Amino acid sequence: MEKRLAESQKYRSHSEHLLQHMSEGFLALDRELYITDANQRFERFHGPKSTLIGQHVWDVMPEVKGTRTDFELQACLANNEVRTFEDYNPKFQHYYDIRLIPTPDGISIFYNDITSRKNKERQLIEVETKFRRLAESNIIGIVRFDEAGKWLEANDAILTWLGYSRSDLERGILNMSRLTPIEFHAIDEAELLNLKHHGYMKPYEKEFFHRDGTRIPVLMSAAGFDKNTSGGMAYIQDISSRKSSEERIRLCSEASGIAFWDWEIGTDEVNWINPWPFFDSNQLRAIPNYKATSAQFAGVIHPDDRELLFQKLIEAITEHKIYRHEFRLITPNGQIHWAQGYGRTFYDGSGRPYRMVGTISDITSIKRASEKLEESEQLYKKMALELEESHRRLDVALSVAQMSVWEIHFSDMTNTTYSNKNSHVFGLPEIPSDWSAESFYESVHPDDRALVRETLYKAANGLAKEQSLEFRVIWPDQSVHWLYSRARVVEDKNGKPERLVGAAIEITKLKETQMKLQLSINIRDEFLSVASHELRTPITSLNLQTQILQRLLQQNISGQEEQRLRRHLDSMKIQIKKLTSLVDDLLDVTRIANGKLVLAPERFDLVDLVHSICDSMQEQFITAQCKVDVIADGSAIGDWDRQKIEQVVVNLLSNACKYGRGKPVRVFVLKNGNMARLIVKDMGIGISEEFQSRIFERFERAVRGSAFSGLGLGLFISKQIVKAHKGEINVYSQEGLGATFTVDLPLAPEANPHHHHEQAGAS
Amino acid sequence: MNKKRKVLVVEDDYAIREALVSILELGGHDIHTSEDGQDALEVLECKKFDPDVILLDLNMPRLSGRDFLKIRTERDIATKARIVVFAATKDIESLPGVTTWIKKPADLDEILNVIENI
Numbered sequence: 001m002e003k004r005l006a007e008s009q010k011y012r013s014h015s016e017h018l019l020q021h022m023s024e025g026f027l028a029l030d031r032e033l034y035i036t037d038a039n040q041r042f043e044r045f046h047g048p049k050s051t052l053i054g055q056h057v058w059d060v061m062p063e064v065k066g067t068r069t070d071f072e073l074q075a076c077l078a079n080n081e082v083r084t085f086e087d088y089n090p091k092f093q094h095y096y097d098i099r100l101i102p103t104p105d106g107i108s109i110f111y112n113d114i115t116s117r118k119n120k121e122r123q124l125i126e127v128e129t130k131f132r133r134l135a136e137s138n139i140i141g142i143v144r145f146d147e148a149g150k151w152l153e154a155n156d157a158i159l160t161w162l163g164y165s166r167s168d169l170e171r172g173i174l175n176m177s178r179l180t181p182i183e184f185h186a187i188d189e190a191e192l193l194n195l196k197h198h199g200y201m202k203p204y205e206k207e208f209f210h211r212d213g214t215r216i217p218v219l220m221s222a223a224g225f226d227k228n229t230s231g232g233m234a235y236i237q238d239i240s241s242r243k244s245s246e247e248r249i250r251l252c253s254e255a256s257g258i259a260f261w262d263w264e265i266g267t268d269e270v271n272w273i274n275p276w277p278f279f280d281s282n283q284l285r286a287i288p289n290y291k292a293t294s295a296q297f298a299g300v301i302h303p304d305d306r307e308l309l310f311q312k313l314i315e316a317i318t319e320h321k322i323y324r325h326e327f328r329l330i331t332p333n334g335q336i337h338w339a340q341g342y343g344r345t346f347y348d349g350s351g352r353p354y355r356m357v358g359t360i361s362d363i364t365s366i367k368r369a370s371e372k373l374e375e376s377e378q379l380y381k382k383m384a385l386e387l388e389e390s391h392r393r394l395d396v397a398l399s400v401a402q403m404s405v406w407e408i409h410f411s412d413m414t415n416t417t418y419s420n421k422n423s424h425v426f427g428l429p430e431i432p433s434d435w436s437a438e439s440f441y442e443s444v445h446p447d448d449r450a451l452v453r454e455t456l457y458k459a460a461n462g463l464a465k466e467q468s469l470e471f472r473v474i475w476p477d478q479s480v481h482w483l484y485s486r487a488r489v490v491e492d493k494n495g496k497p498e499r500l501v502g503a504a505i506e507i508t509k510l511k512e513t514q515m516k517l518q519l520s521i522n523i524r525d526e527f528l529s530v531a532s533h534e535l536r537t538p539i540t541s542l543n544l545q546t547q548i549l550q551r552l553l554q555q556n557i558s559g560q561e562e563q564r565l566r567r568h569l570d571s572m573k574i575q576i577k578k579l580t581s582l583v584d585d586l587l588d589v590t591r592i593a594n595g596k597l598v599l600a601p602e603r604f605d606l607v608d609l610v611h612s613i614c615d616s617m618q619e620q621f622i623t624a625q626c627k628v629d630v631i632a633d634g635s636a637i638g639d640w641d642r643q644k645i646e647q648v649v650v651n652l653l654s655n656a657c658k659y660g661r662g663k664p665v666r667v668f669v670l671k672n673g674n675m676a677r678l679i680v681k682d683m684g685i686g687i688s689e690e691f692q693s694r695i696f697e698r699f700e701r702a703v704r705g706s707a708f709s710g711l712g713l714g715l716f717i718s719k720q721i722v723k724a725h726k727g728e729i730n731v732y733s734q735e736g737l738g739a740t741f742t743v744d745l746p747l748a749p750e751a752n753p754h755h756h757h758e759q760a761g762a763s
Numbered sequence: 764m765n766k767k768r769k770v771l772v773v774e775d776d777y778a779i780r781e782a783l784v785s786i787l788e789l790g791g792h793d794i795h796t797s798e799d800g801q802d803a804l805e806v807l808e809c810k811k812f813d814p815d816v817i818l819l820d821l822n823m824p825r826l827s828g829r830d831f832l833k834i835r836t837e838r839d840i841a842t843k844a845r846i847v848v849f850a851a852t853k854d855i856e857s858l859p860g861v862t863t864w865i866k867k868p869a870d871l872d873e874i875l876n877v878i879e880n881i
Contacts, residue, residue, distance in 0.1 A: 533822070536851050537776050540868035544782035547871035551789055580868055587851065 023112075030106040031077060033057045045092070063091040069098060076100040076107055086114065141218075141236035149176030149192070149231075158236055163211030179208045181215060191222075195232055199224040205239065216240055263343075263356040265317070302328035302336065309341070317345045317353045326363065338367040408437060409499045410460040425483055425504050427475025445472035445480060459500045465489045470507065482511035521593075529590035535583045543576045585713040588647075589698065592720045599641040599724055603748060606636040606645070606676050607669045613649050614667070621665075624657035626682075632669040636676035638747050644721045645745070648729075651714040652680040652741050660684025660738060671747065675727070678743040687733040695731065718743075768878055769793040771814035773803040773831070774849070775823040783818065783849075783874070790875045800826030804834060807841045814844045816878055818865075821850040832858050845881045 019026055020039045028037035035052050043049055046060050058065045067090075072083045083100040095118040099110040141158025145151050151174040159169065168174060180188055184206040191201040203221040210216050217239050224232040262271040301309055305327035316323030323343040328336050343358025404425045426443050437456075444452050448471040458464040468486045475481055487502025550569050553562060591597055614621075614630055621628050656665040660682030668679040687695060696719040698712075715729075722729045725745050733739035770792050774780040780796055787794050795812040797803035800823055806812050821828035828848065835841065836859045845862040849869070865877055 533851065536867055537779065541776060541778035541782055543868040544779065544786060544871060544874075548782060548785045548789070551871060576868070 025109075025111045025113075027057075027109040027111075028103070028106065029057055029073075029109065033073065033106075035060065036106065061091075063089065072098070072100055073107060076102055086118075141234075141238070143234040143236065144231070145176060145234060146231040149188075151175055152231075161210075161216055161236075161238055162208055181207050181209060195222055195224050203237075208236075259360045261343075261358055261360060263358075265345075265353050265355060300329050300331075302330055304328070313343075313356075316343065317356065320345065320347075323356070323358060326367075336364075337362055338364045404504045405502070406504060407499055407501045408456070410497055425481075425506050426473060427477065427479070427481065443473045443475075445474055448472050456500070459487065459489050460497055462489070462497050467502075470511070480508075481506055482508045484510075525590050525593040528586050529594070532583050532586040532590060535579075536587070539576060539579055539583060543573075543580065546572050546576060585717060588717045589713050592717065597720060597724050599644065601639040601641055603637060603639050604642055606638065606640075606678065606745070607632040607634070609642065609646060610649055610667060610669055610678065613646060613653065617650070617653055620654070620657060625662045626657045626660065627664045628653070628656075628667060629664065630667045630669070633671060636669050636671055636747060638676055638745055640725055640745060641721075645725075648718040648721050648743060649678065649680075651718050652678075652743070655714065655741075656680050656682035656684070656739075663738070672744065674747050674749075675744040676747050678745070679740060680743075681738065681740045683738040686735045686737050687731060687739050688735045692731050692733060696729065766879055767791055767793060768815045768881075769795075769813065770878060771795050771797060771803060771806065771812060771817045771844070773797045773800060773817060773823070773828065774820040775799050776820070779820075786871050786874055787878065789871075790879065792878060799823040800828060800831030800834075803831055804840070807835075808838075814841065816845050816847055816881055817841070818847050818849055818878070821848060829858060832860055836860055847877055847881065 022039065023041065025041040025045075026037070026039040027035065027042050030036050033056060035055050035057055038046070038049050038052050043052070046052060052060060064070060064087075068085060068087045072085055072087075075081075076083045080102045082102070084098070086095060086097050088095050094113050094115040097112040097114045101108045101110070141161060142153075142155045143151050143158055144153040150172065151169060154169050154174070156166075159166065162179065164174060176188060177185060187204065187206060191204060195201045201220075201222045203219050205217065205219055207215040207217050219237040219239050220234055222232045222234040263269070264271070309325060309327045312325040313323055315321065323341065323345070325341050327339055327341065329339050330336055339360050340363045341358060341360050343356050345353045346355040346357070348354050432439070441449055441452065452469065452471055455464075455467055455469050459467060466486075466488050468484070470482060470484050472480050472482055483504050484507040485502050485504040487500050489497045490499050490501055492498040546569060550566075550573075553565055553569065588597075610630055610632065614628055617628075653665070653667070661684070663683035665683075666679075666681045668677070668681075670677045670679070695715050698716045719729050722743055722745065727743060727745040729741065729743050731739060731741050770787055772780060772783050772787070772794060774783060774796070775798055780798075784794055784796060795806060795814065797806055802825075803817070803819075804826065807814075819828045819831065826834075828850070832846065842860075846860050848858065848861050848864045849867060850864070851867045862881060863877060865874060
């Protein structure tokens with residue numbers, strides 16, 4: 001008994017030791033739930049046993065109150081039965097497996113932390129859920145197959161894709177090789193071998209037959225169950241949509257002339273996602289699966305471009321740049337195409353390039369167009385340069401000429417544009433931006449505004465296409481400046497005046513000079529007028545005195561002395577006559593200058609007049625040793641100023657004698673239509689062409705110097721007289737071969753041959 | 764033919780006046796002279812001299828030939844006398860009462876002819 005007791009004691013202490021040190025937590029409570037015992041595990045989380053014993057369990061673990069454990073404790077006490085359950089401790093966030101065992105004193109609690117197990121279970125559930133969802137969805141097809149490739153199980157997805165039903169599966173008619181086109185059998189076998197050896201197969205693209213015979217492109221991978229057993233679970237993805245988008249890309253690229261390439265730099269393998277747009281299908285067959293190594297690719301590149309192309313590729317790869325390059329390709333039939341390559345390099349984790357992906361596009365037409373464009377651009381640039389140059393020249397020319405170019409649009413008179421050098425004509429540093437036609441008017445001298453407006457009005461209304469105008473403008477400093485402007489109307493398509501384009505130049509100095517000149521001419525003419533009047537008085541006196549002297553001489557002296565005196569008096573008379581004629585000419589000129597040439601017309605015969613003049617000039621002709629012949633055709637009657645016409649004829653005959661001294665002079669009086677024509681022809685020194693246009697000007701003589709005397713007014717006066725008669729005077733001459741003067745005068749209106757005769761007879 | 768005329772010579776230039784007097788004396792005419800239009804008017808108004816012919820210069824001081832003619836017509840003086848203008852210009856149309864015109868510088872014979880045949 002004692003031994004038994006001792007053994008029992010030994011066993012008890014052994015049990016207690018076990019209780020204290022076991023991995024399960026242990027806690028003993030009395031019936032009022034005060035702690036009576038606890039093991040080390042409990043102590044580790046809740047403090048030493050000495051402090052724990054005697055405390056109420058809810059004081060130590062308040063978080064458990066109200067949980068399942070609380071409920072189970074009550075049930076255990078009430079029913080005196082063992083309770084086993086799991087609970088979650090929110091304080092420790094752990095799961096526990098708890099056993100409550102009723103004891104005579106209270107309750108023994110054993111618990112185990114099952115958190116990690118719990119988590120694994122939950123994860124498993126999650127995985128299972130996911131897998132189930134995957135299997136149940138149509139995203140992925142799942143097939144369990146055996147060693148022979150027979151499908152044992154399959155989800156709805158794969159069955160639906162391939163057009164089979166579950167009963168087909170159950171009948172066992174589905175297997176890998178039957179469902180796979182023959183060209184994929186080899187890869188399937190290779191991959192199955194992989195599966196057997198490594199337990200998995202990498203995803204690869206293959207095709208399955210649909211029940212209707214069409215092919216479904218798929219991406220398949222698989223996992224084995226066991227190293228020693230073939231068969232496994234296959235995961236199949238439908239990539240027909242991806243394939244069709246690839247097809248779209250291919251079509252697009254064919255249409256657009258862009259090819260996509262993928263260059264495995266390590267293996268130097270070039271994958272063409274689509275055929276090259278530049279090469280026909282025969283050429284492509286030579287490159288299986290559209291694959292080519294870069295060296296093969298080089299074969300179609302124009303020899304001159306190869307080196308640079310690879311240089312560019314290497315440059316792009318080494319410098320981490322986008323590759324972009326243009327080069328030429330040679331097609332099998334020898335055509336040259338321009339291509340643009342574009343690519344991007346991909347680098348692995350260590351920075352080594354492993355792949356380059358890009359495009360190549362046919363830019364032949366673009367290139368040609370751009371060549372054309374460049375050509376035309378060059379041409380345009382050249383033109384622009386030339387234009388700029390001519391603009392510059394124009395500017396220089398305008399500024400040198402102090403000229404301004406302007407333009408006015410009739411539709412919008414405020415729209416007045418000026419060349420950049422325009423400002424100076426208005427005395428402005430530059431034309432203000434708000435300068436308008438009104439600003440222009442304001443700058444015009446008030447006395448000239450009406451004239452300017454009228455001119456513009458005429459231009460705008462198509463009354464004058466070309467204009468020239470002199471007007472004054474007032475500069476900001478109030479000084480008055482003369483402008484000379486010439487303009488031309490530019491018409492629109494309908495021939496309506498659209499705008500006026502013109503050029504203006506400042507002519508103030510010119511105008512001042514002109515005015516000074518006019519003033520001096522006026523002074524001269526006034527002087528001549530006064531002088532000729534004043535000269536006339538002494539000449540008149542001298543003339544009369546000489547004549548009286550001559551008369552007295554006739555009456556009182558005779559003999560040798562008389563002869564001598566007479567000679568001197570004759571000479572005096574000739575000189576007086578010359579002087580008189582000169583003064584007369586001057587007086588005529590001043591009259592003409594003052595517009596006082598008044599005609600006193602009367603009807604007479606020019607032939608008669610010429611004859612009588614020639615008679616009275618006999619002395620002069622003899623002195624000049626000229627034989628003067630008058631050839632007249634009947635009569636030439638007109639209403640003319642006899643004295644003035646006489647002046648003209650005398651002037652022409654005097655000139656003929658003066659310049660044709662010693663040579664014959666011929667005078668014709670003819671009728672030419674309704675004009676009488678007088679021709680005076682000498683054989684003298686003639687008149688140079690240069691002078692022919694000037695001899696009818698004032699103070700002009702064909703011969704300079706003193707060899708021939710005269711003021712050079714005769715022909716000027718003659719011309720004015722003829723002009724006043726609405727006639728014409730002309731000269732025809734060659735130097736050294738004499739001169740021919742013609743004078744055309746209008747015949748009397750009713751003058752016809754018959755009348756002439758009668759009148760000639762009557763007069 | 765040799766008619767003796769009573770001629771009033773109105774000429775401001777002394778030399779011409781004297782020459783005219785000499786010429787008219789050669790023709791045997793009765794002559795009176797005036798230095799200008801004003802003088803001539805006075806001579807005529809106080810009837811110092813009653814001329815058949817007035818030989819009249821146009822440009823004269825005090826009273827010009829033109830003004831003389833105007834006043835003569837207005838005042839109705841010496842209306843029977845013929846007027847011969849002796850001048851360089853020939854705008855007798857605008858001058859009242861002018862019979863004829865001798866252009867300066869004239870010939871002696873021309874002057875005598877005009878005076879005698881007027």
